[in-house]
Amino acid sequence: MSAKASAIAQRVWNYAHVLKDDGLAFIEYTEQITYLLFLKLAWERRGKDGQCEIPSRYGWDKLIAILNDVALAKRYEQALRNLSAQPGLLGLIFAKPQSKISDPAKLRRLFQLIDEQNWADLDFDVKGEIYEGLLARNAEDVRGGAGQYFTPRPVIRAIVQVMQPEARMRISDPACGTGGFLLAAYEYLNNPSLTSADRRFLQTRALHGTDIVSSVTRLCAMNLYLHGLTGIERPLVEIADSLARTPSPVDMVLTNPPFGKRSSITVFNDESRKETDSIYYERKEFWATTSNKQLNFLQHVYTMLNENGRAAVVVPDNVLFEAGAGEKIRRGLLERCDVHTLLRLPPGIWYSTGVKANVLFFDKKPQSTSPNTKHLWVYDLRTNRHFTLRHNPITTEALADFIQCFQADNRDLRRESERFRCFSCKDIFARDKANLDISWLKDDSFEETGNLPPPDKLARDIIADMEIALEEFRAAEKAL
16 A cells, blocks of 8 residues: 555544444444545536536535534435435445434534545545555454455556456456456556547446445445446446356456455355255356365356456465365366466565465466466566565566566567566476466575464464365265
8 A cells, every 4th residue: 555545544544533432333434434435526526517426415515514413414314315226336336325423413523524635636546545444454453354355556557457458348357346456447448549439338338346245346336436437327336246146258357356264155066066054056167166265266257258258366375276176176277278377476465464365367268178278477476575565565666577577469479587487287287286386486584594484374374274174075075
């Protein structure tokens, strides 16, 4: 998070003191702030003619001009109900609204605090960072998160830059969060050279996001709306469980699915395996059964793609080496797709310490008698690279070499370097469990100190290994 975004996030976090005696849960507080911020933002970005998407009676200028606290609270509640009935993204932003600020004087104080900042002067990405910064603070406070590890904006921009989305592409994020990938794709495509027909397609049909968490989906809708995307013609964002249904085909998927916890829901690919008392989904098009939601999302992304469709998926380390269903899914992906690039991301760029993640880039190909993956290129941005959220955040410059090595215009021009290596599919299949957790650089800090990883990291790794073993035992038991 940038220093400016961090300072603004701290200011918004401090607003919580106004509501500290109202008994609001963190997510309820964040929701109330989201409503108010959106009303202010929508008013600030009104057109040159003074027109605002919000009905005039409920515009920010009209609300804050109400001098009586009780009258302000009543008008604000009316605004929430009225806006929830609006079509498109505006209705989603205010879906099932309820003002949970019981004290009219506190509501007045929040209006005053938010009115002091000119929010429209901030970069749109900064607004997302503010919200995600609040979620990060909550995760720190409760000593845990909900599997939400929001992708740093420089990483998102680098991914979109090498993926090079094109006009008239259908682009989807099945775990859209606050909309980082969708916004970056929109900004990449939204240039003056677009024809009027292409621009119309971009604004109405190009983008689609889904997320199971209503609070972050609300902010995604808010961000898209503030970019001029209304979603009236076609839903652009949905609150739903992506894994529960077969998707409509798209040309490109950009996503960071939730990770960190196993799902309580198993996704079966075979009706004969459904003899269970647990909750399950049936997805016949999947080629492996597992309760690991990261592995299920990887299969889901494959099913989302048109033939020759392209994907970039952020995955945790366990997806690269997990046995059982993990090995089956890796081998299936290497056979069905051209899995051409793996970016090893460093820890320290996420708000939960110790998280290690990667980006898998692959193109869906027609079925063949031989694997569609011929070579996997691995870029190591992890070894001997040290980042922290506050003191040394990852930057666009840190990803410049990766972007250059990727050779998005012509991957045949790729050349090996210190951090970029090529591995044949034959060699990968020969590795134990088709392990993709590949590294070749020596970690200087480990070489110099000989220190083991921190105890909490060791504990997490042990737990992950135990969970993998338990799943294999369960699979073996069901096969008997």
